[in-house]
Amino acid sequence: MAANDVILVGGGLSNALNAWRLKQQRPDVRVLVLEAGDRLGGNHTWSFHSSDVSPEALAWLRPLICRSWSEQEVRFPGHSRILATGYHSITSDRLHDVIAPALGDSVRYNARAISVAAGGVVLDNQERITGRCVFDGRGFPRDAKVALGFQKFLGLEVRTKAPHGLDRPIIMDARVEQFDGYRFVYCLPFSPTEMLIEDTYYSDKRDLDLPLLRRRVADYATANGYEILHVAREESGVLPIVLAGDNTAFWPVGQDVAASGLRAGLFHPTTSYSLPDAVRLADIVSRLPHFETATVAANLGGMARDHWDSRGFFRFLNRMFFVGALQGERRDIMERFYLLPQQLIERFYAGRLTNGDKAHIMWIMLKKPPLSILRAANASGPMAAWSFADRNRTHGQVPRA
Ligand SMILES: Cc1cc2nc3c(=O)[nH]c(=O)nc-3n(C[C@H](O)[C@H](O)[C@H](O)COP(=O)(O)OP(=O)(O)OC[C@H]3O[C@@H](n4cnc5c(N)ncnc54)[C@H](O)[C@@H]3O)c2cc1C
Incomplete structure (x- = not known):
């Protein structure tokens, strides 16, 4: 008999939420998260609009949210606009600090899966772990048959010498010189002297010249009068923007392992942002009546393909x-x-x-x-x-x- 009811392979955004929600809602279910790294959630700042999730979901997400704003701004050469739409950010550190203690020994770090199957997982040290229901949440599948563009960015979380004066996020400041497709800068003011500044591109090419982008972030800060005292953290990403493919690209009919997050194709096609879908999936998973891989994979796979079609x-x-x-x-x-x-x-x-x-x-x-x-x-x-x-x-x- 399997020792685990649910094995979640990959302790990134989606599976961390799945595990946390299961712990809260279904303490009877034996959950095990297997994460290749030494923390949950990697190195990201995940942001979302208030209107992306239900009020109930926003309530259970609250402990993970580092900063919320009641409005947001966009800036273009011809017009700027303030939108009265709330915006929220979750950092990987906060996600780990809240969820890891709640999971306790239900998560194993430095546990890299080399084989993921309906009945369990094999780790790179050849250890076999069995479970009744296995979810693969190892991030975007490299072999998905889809045509892609890219949203790529480098963000520096900086401390400024004097208050920067920004009190709402700038979701897009497109009043910057255009290179490599569509370029804009994204700013999240975490405190009067702390801010994440991201130089972002919707580009045909996936390559990211990190030294060049660091200079562009610094130039943007200078041009806007933000004097950087020091850089506290850096994050970067090359997110897939799906142009074409079919609804079996991520979750083929008959796939016998359940999937979650990007692995399941659960992300917004135009931004590649996955937090709202991950939140919805966590609620669905926490309400599943039975945990058997075959049934769960069949049901959730159908939902994932419908989701693909709807977008x-x-x-x-x-x-x-x-x-x-x-x-x-x-x-x-x-x-x-x-x-x-x-x-x-x-x-x-x-x-x-x-x-x-x-x-x-x-x-x-x-x-x-x-x-x-x-x-x-x-x-x-x-x-x-x-x-x-x-x-x-x-x-x-x-x-x-
Ligand atoms: C820097 C960055 C910023 C982003 N910002 C936002 C945002 O603001 N809002 C938003 O909605 N989306 C954002 N995204 C997009 C998307 O939401 C994230 O990529 C999100 O983390 C995807 O969640 P996931 O659970 O599918 O995968 P991930 O969070 O990438 O998790 C996959 C996990 O699987 C682990 N893993 C991989 N292989 C193995 C293995 N063999 N065995 C065990 N574990 C393994 C990895 O270590 C990782 O922890 C951002 C992406 C990046 C890269």
């Missing part, structure tokens, strides 16, 4: 953005997007667009130059989708396991 419009927009628009046009598209009503923008990030919202977005994208209708149309058909897949066929996708 085709976002992948279409990604194709318009990455293929239909010329490099220099991407910033104009984003600027026009941020003229849309606030509630529509909230539904966009929450992945809950109505048909009316979709029509509104298309109208604002296509109603005038610079986005060429012809190029957009060329970028939208299935033929084009598959040629993107061909173009990306040799991608190792993202540099994360």
Whole structure:
């Protein structure tokens, strides 16, 4: 008989939430998290909008949230705007500090799985661990057959010499010189003298020149009058932006292991942000009536494929953005997007667009130059989708396991 009811392979965002929620809601369920690293959650700052999650979920997430703001701002060459949408940040450190003690000996660190199957896991020291229900949450699958663009960034968490004067996040400051696709800077003011500044690109290329981006962050700070006293932390990422693929790309029909997080394709196609989906999955997992891999994999796999299908419009927009628009046009598209009503923008990030919202977005994208209708149309058909897949066929996708 298996010693564990649930084995969660990978102690990143999604599985940490799954484990924590199970501990809270189902203390009778024997959970084991196997994490290759020595902490839960890696090195990230995960942010989300208030409207991305339900009020109930926001309540249970509270202990993980380091900082919340009641509004956010965007800045473009032609207009700036303050949106009265709340914004919240969770850091890896906070996630580890809250969840690791709650899990106690239900988590094992430096436990790298080399084989993950329905009945259990083999670690790289050949140890076999059995469980009734196995979830694979090892991050974005390198072999997913999808065509990709990238959202890539380098962030420096800095302490400034004097108060920086920013009291709300700047989600996009696109009033910066444009390189490598669409470039913007993202700022999270954690305290009057602490701020995360991220230099970000929606790019066709996955390479990240870290020294160059560090200089660009420093230049941005100088240009805005933020004198950096020291850099407390650095984070970087190359997130996959899915342009095309089908609903079996992440979770094929018949896959006998359950999946979670990016591994399950549970992320917003246009931002690659996965926190809202991970929160929803954690609630679903904590309510599962039985923990048997075959049943759970069949049920959740169907849900993941439906989820993929429901988000085709976002992948279409990604194709318009990455293929239909010329490099220099991407910033104009984003600027026009941020003229849309606030509630529509909230539904966009929450992945809950109505048909009316979709029509509104298309109208604002296509109603005038610079986005060429012809190029957009060329970028939208299935033929084009598959040629993107061909173009990306040799991608190792993202540099994360
Ligand atoms: C720097 C950065 C910032 C981001 N910011 C945001 C944000 O603000 N908001 C948002 O919603 N999303 C954000 N994302 C995107 C996405 O939400 C994160 O990548 C998120 O961590 C994905 O969660 P996950 O659980 O699927 O994978 P991960 O959190 O990457 O977890 C995978 C875990 O599996 C472990 N692992 C890998 N291989 C093995 C193995 N063989 N055996 C055992 N363990 C293994 C890894 O060590 C890791 O801990 C960000 C991503 C990055 C990289």
